[in-house]
Amino acid sequence: MTPGSSTEYPTRPNPPTRIRPDVDTDVQEVDVLVVGAGPAGCMLATQLARFGIKTKIIDERPDRTPTGRADGLQPKTIETFKQMRIAEPVLRKGVKIFDIAFWNSSAGQRLRRTGRQEHFPPLVDVLEPFILLVHQGMVESLFLDDMKERGLEVERNCVFETCTVKEDEAYPVEAVYKDKVKNTTKRVRAKYIVGCDGAHSLVRKCMPGVAMEGETTDVFWGVLDGVVETDFPDLWSKCAISSHEAGTILCIPREKNMTRLYIELNTVGETGNGKISKAIAKDFVIQRAKAILKPYTINWTSIEWFGVYQIGQRVSTSFSHKNRIFIAGDAGHTHSPKAAQGMNVSMHDTYNLSWKLAHVLHGLAKPAILDTYAEERRKIACDLIRFDHEHAKAFIKNDSKALAENFKTNIRFISGVGAVYGPNSLNLPSWTSTKLVPGELLVPARAVRYVDANPVDLQLDIPVLGQWRLYFLAKDYQASKYFLDTMAEFITSPLSILGRASEKSRGAPTPARAEADDIVQPQRYTTTGRLFTPALITRTPQAELELADLCPMMKDARWTVYLDRLEGRTSPFKKWVGGEVREGETVLAVVRPDGYVGAIGKWVPEGVEQAAAWVEAYFGGFLQG
Template sequence: MVPPPADSHVDVLIVGAGPAGLMAATWMSRCGIKTRIVDKRGTKIFNGQADGLQCRTLEIFDSFDFGHRAWREANHMLEVCLWNPDEQGVLRRSDRVADTPSGLSRFTEVVLHQGRIERFFLDSLKEHSDITVERGVLPESITLDDVDAYDRKAYPITVKLQHLTEEEAIPAESKVHSNGSDVQNGLFRSNLAKDDTEGIINAAKKNPRAGSLETVKAKYVIGCDGAHSWVRRQLGFAMEGEQTDYIWGVLDIIPVTDFPDIRMRCAIHSENSGSVMVIPRENKLVRLYIQLTTTEKGEAQYDRSQITPEMILKSAQKIMAPYKIEYTYCDWWTAYQIGQRVGSKFSKNERIFLAGDAVHTHSPKAGQGMNVSMQDTYNLGWKVALVAKGICDPSILKTYQSERRKIAQDLIDFDHKFSRLFSGRPAKNILDEEGISMTEFKDTFKKAQLFTSGIGVDYGTSMIVAKEGDSTAQGDGTNVSGKKTQVAGKQSLSSVIKIGTRMPSFQVINQADARPWQFQEILKSDGRWRIIVFAGNIKDPQQSARVHALGETLSQSESFLRRCTPAEAPIDSIVEVLTIHSAPRQEVELSDFHEAFHPFQKGIGWDYWKIYVDDMSYHEGHGQAYKNYDVDPEKGCIVVLRPDMYVSWMGDLEDTVDMQNFFEGFLLSVN
């Protein structure tokens, strides 16, 4: 472990190095923010825990350049099979449904255990920064001074950190795995990727500062320290919600079975013995979520300390009969009680933030927890980074709570409904009012796909989401309009690119080298805002003149683009302009475009990676980007994207004053 610098001032301190904390750290690494991240556990996660990766999460990973690692290693789930009792009460496959609806994303839902996902983050942090996770480090106190939100030089947060001794850190680690400890035998290590073996060995090494206490001054703190969040408890924020008596067990096993759909995602409702969800995983593993109790409330409590993998397996065998299921190898197991709770507040004075399990807990079966948690800090990270760098106005930080608390609430509501449908006994017939209608289950499941994929997220109006509406009407009631004259973009220019949602992806071709790209591949998470110029048919002289005029306006010294970019920095450092035109590629040269669309840099020459075309590729077909984006192929439009790929503003090529007003609502001038 690298000892922290003598100067104990940091821009951002992240507490908790699970997926939410690592996502926050990853933003900081890409934006060059001085950051520390601490975790009380002695090592990272190696197996078990959360496993589902939703489409939107994969898009985000890809924007950080490690989506392909998850995509390659993960098990892909393509089909969901629903199994229900038939009229004779015999288990039958009643339906097959696509796991991810067609056309939602270029990714589909996949499954990979949390340990690998943490590994991707850690490798990425190492590649892009000097940020390392400091393990065995526990915060002991936190105080927040009352300062001006705009005082960029202030470090208003003081945190005392306890560096644990080996004895203190390792038990904390084994506690995480305690349920599964009796099955983590020799086989356990054989399932590890090689790079984690080193982690286990290093875990035993002593922190040179072990046993000491340290004081850190921070501008911002992000608490990603889980359901029992220490940071949340210090702030005194409540978790609101309820829990049921339904108890579920989880087994990660290599199943030996004659059940035909063991490599499909399955929802199995037995006649009277409860339900099983089958989640096929990487490395021949299958996760089974197995219902252990069959009533919502009032049942005599299970003695949870008595739950064993053998007991959970017996429940599965009963539910899945007449099929047989056994295992020799169990990778991990646990048991949990279903409950749904959401944090009352997500931030204190926009200086201390909470994210992930610290502000929402629910059942794991929809594969949402880790995804929504990472998406919390994906939403928060760039905002904190750009404010810390003096690029954006601190008022944008209010949009974290307004945007994400609503998502958490939606998640809780969905989970409440879905869990009860899943845990209930199937109705024997339409008169069986206590039973669950399997038709309703299927409908709920299918309707939920847009939500569970993460693609359905639609942020409300605010200073960074220029759409009609009252900014106080959404989320927590905070005014996030920034100033009185709120700008609204022209949503009418496309029915597909929706202000408040993430930019969809279709194939475009690089003008300079004819290479096809999914457009999202160009939208890297590097902290830059983006102006997407749909330049339309630039072979048409009139359209070409419109595009040229836009280039002129963007290049003027009083344009926001010039004013927000330091004089010595490349012009695309803060806001990048990307162009997609619709004329035939071979009839257009890069030099037909104004320099604003492909800047020239001394010593480096022209930029060949800014202008794209909607045309036929040599090997990947035609992306039909204008058609798919529903943008006028003659006249085009402008779309502004936030650093997290969400659509902020839209307008015609002439709407540059409106665009300038939009940007000036939060972008600070440096010139």
């Protein structure tokens, strides 16, 4: 069977087929098969396990990544981990980078610091204005531990071979893989398969007509993780170091007192045979690093990880085939690692895909919603390649000014908050003037939780449960009470598609409960079902607001009633709405399960029928009740 081909089974009896002894005749059936247990694959499998989806994840490696590889978590990824309630271990173990220094030499001047700047200046609205340096294996461990609590573990030493799509079957994707330990070939039937299996993805090769497009340069870089002794003064800042004679280094502090150096190797011919050989390159790379850092000295007391890579900026022509086979992460896009983007973008690929798959598998959304995965994430991949091309070019040319300007121009994208989706069925262009923009992430804001008077970050307070969030902002609750009560009654009733789909969500398979759920208490946020969580934000003083006076929907959802009473620039009315909200006006911000704003509108009490029709039209575009 060749990749992308389809096998037709006979409709009439045939003589018994002789089965090879090394072929496992048992065929497992799952909802989703995930190929690859790197950060992208683990993010997907973790989310699907949380959503109650029958999932299988395989990987050819015998264990998680032990050292090295990807190294940086951007502010948006840290925020995502906080929403998932898994951030604490890496925040405790990682190294936080708040600034970046630029070093240069010229024919007339020795190596010197030419600039220093905040990594994420205040114009980037993020909670955590730093890069968190941790190695890839530490990130994988977060997911692996969470998956194990929910009864899902990676099946290792498994090499994916091929898969085919057969229409009109309950499990239309059949995959074949080999167990390297048992030396047997196994088959899986799935409703969907997702390839998170790297730049040389075999899953991608099963997608007819799909290929990687872009450029691969002849510039090679060496990577060293280790403990160093040096008199270089900025060792514990992120540094871009450019020698006019010897090349460029990107220096990054790491956990366990280590330092990572990305070292430009110039042309491959300098090794003498036209190729970089890993057997001899480590010494060569070390000597190149010493030459670039002169007159400063550097020596390694230990080296934990070493690698050599070639820069390539490429994007797959498609991220899906028939909405049954999908690719994510390096299987869909490759680029240089010097801006700490790869692991972050890869995980957000599958973060985007996970809830859409769950919606379809639970019968809550039309299968066409899956079209938006390839559309949205391929756009982000192309945006990344454009940025990375200029970023890498500035490094190679030793152009410190261009490098600093490129970094400054793209800082929102680098942080993750500047990854913006275009208009589609999920991102409804706004007709009212607010600071929230459909297709962009919900910006940070703070309020006081009514039920326990805790100040909270609104974008973090509701945990990730694969649910939509409907934020009603009412300046004066009593003036907006008619609108709020009427809308609540409508969206929870069989008259609305939201109400019907939400009721259907109660019958979806229950996710395996984990120990972490004892802390999260997910039932606080599932009072209307498992499709959406309503939230009320008001400036009404607490003394004038009683839970007993709220409509049944919000009375049940008491953990998501918030008071906008904190001083300063964190107010959701200021940061989300912007202009003055008049007495009686109510703003409704619809936020997708992945934290992106889907739609936003503002109405007076008399506009409740128009608001109901607006909500019905929006959710009717992709839900099925």
